[in-house]
Amino acid sequence: MISFIEEVLEGAIVCNLSGNVELINKRIPDMLGYKKLELEQMKAYNIIEGWEQLLSEIQSGSLLSEELKVNANKNISYLQVSAYPLVNEESKIDKILMVFKEVNKDRKLGKRIALGQAVYDFDKIIGESEKFAEIIDYGKKIADSKSTILITGESGTGKEVxxxxxxxxxxxxxxxxxxxxxxxxxxxxIESEFFGYGEGAFTGAKSGGAVGKFQLANGGTIFLDEIGEMQLDMQIKLLRVIEEKVINPIGSTKNIPIDVRIIAATNKELQKEIEKGTFRRDLYYRLNVLPMRLPALRERKEDIPILIGYFMKKVSKHLNKKKVEIPSHYMSRFIEYSWPGNVREIENAVELMINTQRVHLPDHQKSEVCQDLHEVNNCLTLDCNERQHIIKILKKFNKNVTLAAKTLDIGRNTLYRKIEKYKIDLTDTDLKHIENCSNTEQCSVLEQ
Ligand SMILES: Nc1ncnc2c1ncn2[C@@H]1O[C@H](COP(=O)(O)OP(=O)(O)OP(=O)(O)O)[C@@H](O)[C@H]1O
Ligand SMILES: [Mg+2]
Structure with missing residues (x-):
């Protein structure tokens, strides 16, 4: 079997039906950007998205060859995955062979990830809200500093990006x-990953030793993701590297000077970890020299429609399927939703819609679909209804004209014209006294 999968020109993984990786060929670590050892400890469902479906298709007797989302060392990439059943002596399927092939533009991406290069730049970051624009500006200002950056933010806010x-x-x-x-x-x-080791440093060590990530990153940047998960003894060693700018490979007495810019990230509140005694205060201050806090999506709601539009375009092109138009009255539901998974959740939501070619409202709002569209009102004329609807949407978004216009699916200028036409007073704190046009003089204005 080993020689057989080595003959496969692409990356190949054999796993059992529980998803345990049993065999990998030489090409696959490079392709996915993981070490052989890391891959052998992973489960198939951590590597590819849609493993359950793949498994059931194989078990029902079909072969599968599809472009699937693959976790290439934390950078999501699309690869062509072909899966084949392998049978035991009793002719029962007991393993699956998966062959991974790079596709079109992802070929480039996969290589860059494997070679340790960053793919994103500020031009590809989506978001126009003031809060977000300020952070991009700040990011540009601190880019060339030698000081350590600590990026914090909820999951999916774009720390790696x-x-x-x-x-x-x-x-x-x-x-x-x-x-x-x-x-x-x-x-x-982790210590040998970080600092490498000399020949014969420990049983199982490769002959000739191995270079650690800090040395690999020399001259460049090391991104220490999920720094909050690091154990205390390793934290001390990292602190020493930051302070002295030298590393000691395991089993070596040599001090190797390094010039590496450190960017650390976490979605944990490190202050709390310090109080609990699981994170060293001195290391925290060393890392947090240039703090960067990425806001959750619910703190920059203006960017929600922009991100939806962006992913609609990107994913539809990628899957070669049509975009799904979200009716404007549903868009407000998307904007109001809290998006706990942030940008990653939006991306997944859009992908689901494109795959099914249907609008799916974000989770908890499904039952409320369109409820407010059926509210009773006293308006008889079209204009009166339009005016009331505009007021309702303005109230919903705290008089944020940009968001209201997006939701109403009209331009900002058009909305301003309508606000003027209907004499809606934006300085009125709650827009209340003019809300019900059936009993205000506004009605007569409307009917002129
Ligand atoms: N502003 C953005 N513009 C475009 N894509 C983005 C943006 N922010 C995040 N993404 C996309 O969202 C996904 C999650 O981003 P990223 O991995 O950087 O998040 P994270 O904060 O590191 O999350 P985690 O804490 O879960 O590791 C990625 O697919 C990334 O491409
Ligand atoms: Mg991350």
């Missing part, structure tokens, strides 16, 4: 960008 963009905006952009997920590396391997 920013780390890569900062690197690509700095003078180190042509040097390596090495990402290390401190939470994903087994703790007993």
């Amino acid at each position: 920013f780390a890569q963009s900062i690197h690509n905006y700095s003078s180190r952009k042509d040097k390596p960008f090495v990402a290390v997920n401190c939470g994903a590396i087994p703790q007993n391997l």
Whole structure:
């Protein structure tokens, strides 16, 4: 079997029906950007999205060859995955062979990830809200500094995207960008991952030793993701590297000087971890020299329709399917939703819609579809209804004209014209006294 999968020209993985990786060929670690050892400890469902479906198709007797989302060392990429059943002596399927092939533009992306280069830059970051624009500006300002950056933010807010963009905006952009997920590396391997080891440093060590990530990143940037997961003994060693700018490979007495820019990221509140005693205060201050807090999507709601539009275009092109138009009265539901998974959740929501060619409202609002469209009102004329609807939407978005216009699916200027036409007073704190046009003089204005 081993020689057979080595003959496969592409990357190949054999796993059992529970998803345990049993065999991999030489090409696959490079292709996905993981070490052989890391891959062998992973489950198939952590590597590809849609594993359950793949499994049931194979078990029902079909072969599968599809473009699937693959976790290439934390950078999502699309690869062509072909899956074949392998049967045991009793002719029962007991393993699956998956062959991974790079596709079109992702070929480039896959290689860059494997070679330790950053793919994102600030131009590709989507978001126009004031809050977000300020952060991009700040990111550009601090890009060339030598000081350590600590990026914090909820899951899916773009911490990795920013780390890569900062690197690509700095003078180190042509040097390596090495990402290390401190939470994903087994703790007993983390020191050798970071600093490498000399020949014969421990049983099982490769002859000739191995170079650690810090040395690989020399001259460039190291991205220490999920830094909050790092154990205390490793935290001390990292602190020493930051302070002394030298590393010691395991089993070596040599001090190797390094010039590496550190960007760390976490979705944990490190202050709380310090109080709990799981994170060192001195390391926190060393890392948090240039703090960057990425806002949750619900703090920059103006960007929600923009991101939806962006992913509609991107994913529909990628899957070669039509975009799904979201009716304007549903858009407000998308804007109001809290998006706990942030940008990643939006991307997934759009992908679901494109795949099914239907609008799916974000989770908890499904039952409320369109409820407010059926509210009773006393308006008889079209204009009166339009006016009331505009007021309702303005109230919903706290008089934010940009968001209201987006929701109403009209331009901002058009909305301003209508506000003037219907004499809606935006300075009125709650827009209340003019809300019901059936009993105000506004009605007569409307009917003129
Ligand atoms: N502003 C943005 N513009 C375009 N895409 C974005 C943006 N922010 C995030 N994304 C996309 O959202 C996904 C999540 O981003 P990223 O991995 O950087 O988040 P994260 O904060 O590191 O999340 P986690 O804490 O879960 O690791 C990625 O697919 C990324 O491409
Ligand atoms: Mg991340």
